[in-house]
Amino acid sequence: MNRRDLLRIGALAIPIGATGCLRPRPEARLLASAAPLPPLFEVPLPRPPIAQPVRSDAGSDYYDFAVRPAPAQILPGLTTEIWGYDGVFPGPTIEARRGRRVSLRVRNQLPVPIVTHLHGGRTAPESDGYPSDLILPAAGFAPVHMHDPLARIAMAEREYVYANDQPAATLWYHDHRMDFTAPQVWRGLAGFYLLRDPEEDRLPLPRGAREIPLMICDRSFAADGGFQYPARDPQLREAPAFLPEYMGGVLGDVILVNGAPWPRLHVANVKYRFRILNASNARRYELALDPAPRAAAPFIQIGSDGGLLSAPVAHQTIRVAPAERFDVILDFSKFAEGSSVKLVNLAASGPASQILRFDITENQRDDSAIPARLTADPVIAEKPSQMRDFDFTFVRFHPRGMMDGWSINGLPFDPARMDARPRLDSTEIWRIQSDFSHPLHLHLVHFRVLAHDGRPGPYDSGWKDTIDLGPGQGATILAKFSGYRGRYVFHCHNLEHEDMSMMANFEVI
Ligand code: C2O
Ligand code: CU
Numbered sequence: 001m002n003r004r005d006l007l008r009i010g011a012l013a014i015p016i017g018a019t020g021c022l023r024p025r026p027e028a029r030l031l032a033s034a035a036p037l038p039p040l041f042e043v044p045l046p047r048p049p050i051a052q053p054v055r056s057d058a059g060s061d062y063y064d065f066a067v068r069p070a071p072a073q074i075l076p077g078l079t080t081e082i083w084g085y086d087g088v089f090p091g092p093t094i095e096a097r098r099g100r101r102v103s104l105r106v107r108n109q110l111p112v113p114i115v116t117h118l119h120g121g122r123t124a125p126e127s128d129g130y131p132s133d134l135i136l137p138a139a140g141f142a143p144v145h146m147h148d149p150l151a152r153i154a155m156a157e158r159e160y161v162y163a164n165d166q167p168a169a170t171l172w173y174h175d176h177r178m179d180f181t182a183p184q185v186w187r188g189l190a191g192f193y194l195l196r197d198p199e200e201d202r203l204p205l206p207r208g209a210r211e212i213p214l215m216i217c218d219r220s221f222a223a224d225g226g227f228q229y230p231a232r233d234p235q236l237r238e239a240p241a242f243l244p245e246y247m248g249g250v251l252g253d254v255i256l257v258n259g260a261p262w263p264r265l266h267v268a269n270v271k272y273r274f275r276i277l278n279a280s281n282a283r284r285y286e287l288a289l290d291p292a293p294r295a296a297a298p299f300i301q302i303g304s305d306g307g308l309l310s311a312p313v314a315h316q317t318i319r320v321a322p323a324e325r326f327d328v329i330l331d332f333s334k335f336a337e338g339s340s341v342k343l344v345n346l347a348a349s350g351p352a353s354q355i356l357r358f359d360i361t362e363n364q365r366d367d368s369a370i371p372a373r374l375t376a377d378p379v380i381a382e383k384p385s386q387m388r389d390f391d392f393t394f395v396r397f398h399p400r401g402m403m404d405g406w407s408i409n410g411l412p413f414d415p416a417r418m419d420a421r422p423r424l425d426s427t428e429i430w431r432i433q434s435d436f437s438h439p440l441h442l443h444l445v446h447f448r449v450l451a452h453d454g455r456p457g458p459y460d461s462g463w464k465d466t467i468d469l470g471p472g473q474g475a476t477i478l479a480k481f482s483g484y485r486g487r488y489v490f491h492c493h494n495l496e497h498e499d500m501s502m503m504a505n506f507e508v509i
Contacts, residue, residue, distance in 0.1 A: 027436075028494070029248055031220040031230055031251065033254060035078060038261045039076075040354055042262075044260075045260060051092035061102055067109060067189070069087075070083075070087035074261060075221060081226055082227070083187040088259075089259050091190060093193070103159055104173075108136065112180065113135060114177055115129045115175060115177045117129030117443075119172050120170075120325075122445075122484075124161065128444070130151075130415075131181070132148040132151035133152040134154070134178070135154045135155075149416075166306075167307040170213070174190040175189035183236055190217075192213045195307075200307075205302065207273070211275070214258065217252075218251055220251075246496060247406070247496060250496055253350070262355065265358050268361075268364035269337055270366035272329070273327065275303075277324075278324055279323075280322050284321050286345060286346040288345075289342070290342045293334035293341075296331065299317075299326075300314055301318070302327050303325070305466055306462060310377045321466065337362075338361070340359045342355070342358070378448060389433070391410070392433065393406075408490075408502060411504075413489075413491075413504060417504075420507075426481055433474045434474070435472065439494060444481070448477065449467060453475070485508045488505070
């Protein structure tokens with residue numbers, strides 16, 4: 001028996017709840033709202049505003065976001081104070097074009113440090129939003145976090161540069177502050193970043209008003225309408241950020257789509273493209289249509305985390321873990337005009353089983369089509385030069401005073417420790433093993449799934465940056481480490497797990 005087996009058995013042998021006290025639990029836990037739950041399907045689906053550049057030149061578009069608290073109308077008759085990029089939740093959608101740089105100036109008007117990460121972006125390390133590359137509040141703040149001599153601390157603002165040297169894809173940006181990502185995303189720090197390119201433009205896919213991003217996330221609300229989160233310190237100063245009973249993850253009982261609770265959308269009897277993002281901290285969804293269309297698959301997937309698939313894939317249901325994106329076509333011509341169809345979540349019962357209702361109210365001509373070929377098949381010419389193993393496990397250790405925590409290879413996150421040093425432009429195979437459920441995310445790269453509990457699973461098509469491992473599952477992924485040298489993180493994207501140290505470093509050398 002090796003050290004890893006011992007750790008795994010040690011983790012599973014913890015008598016959860018057996019001591020009678022509040023023993024940390026590995027399962028995600030529901031935090032019920034104190035506010036009355038809003039009615040289903042009453043409010044229209046909002047679309048996040050499109051960000052407008054403050055200026056543009058030959059090669060770049062320049063954006064400027066003030067990150068600040070702002071009031072939002074989410075529940076009827078109540079006001080929710082959100083933290084928003086430009087004061088909105090979801091943040092403004094950045095529309096980017098391949099080959100044109102985006103420069104994003106982020107000004108911190110919150111009372112806490114922030115970090116902004118472009119999830120799925122192939123970004124230089126100084127702009128990637130490494131968790132200790134804090135932007136301190138304009139008002140001043142003494143950062144309380146682990147020592148990282150390499151941290152790039154900025155006062156009040158930072159400029160992030162995104163090269164957009166990658167295929168069209170549904171990316172998103174969100175907060176990544178060390179130890180506090182979970183509560184800060186929960187308060188609203190997330191937005192879409194849609195990268196487009198000529199190859200995708202040439203496809204006859206639904207576009208314009210028929211191409212809609214859907215950010216799905218769960219939240220819990222206090223009686224006064226504020227976001228409710230089991231923070232240990234509501235000021236978010238001292239790590240760990242949340243109560244130990246929630247270390248498995250925080251689940252809310254209100255499902256928001258683009259920031260609105262259980263909205264509805266009027267559609268015509270034609271095809272629509274939905275870019276689905278699960279921006280929840282810890283909740284997984286199994287998406288289905290109710291009723292399902294007769295004699296047709298409800299979902300035609302055309303893209304994954306990293307962009308278009310080479311060919312469309314039909315799904316009866318779609319399982320989507322935190323941070324994953326599914327780019328899908330729904331064809332409402334399969335439903336009668338005047339009828340309604342719901343997007344539901346088979347992974348939950350009760351309120352969290354409902355998401356969004358489509359009302360088919362218009363009769364229109366459909367000029368869109370789903371081509372049989374979407375993009376070229378991937379070519380990975382290089383032979384893998386390294387094989388690495390990573391175990392994602394619940395262990396007992398003492399990261400900053402906690403008894404138990406989430407680990408990669410038995411170790412808590414430490415910015416000073418490099419857990420892998422891939423060479424620039426080398427291809428590696430990583431084998432990952434999971435104890436509970438962990439959506440694993442790598443910065444910088446997109447990977448192919450070679451195996452996922454045996455063969456690749458139904459949701460592993462295309463280029464991925466996040467793979468969801470179920471309890472006891474293993475996976476094998478293939479990634480090419482190109483673009484930049486430097487230090488990046490990989491981590492579990494259950495945000496409570498991430499904040500409880502399920503994160504590690506790789507350095508491209
Ligand atoms: Cu979506 Cu490291 O994050
Ligand atoms: Cu996890």
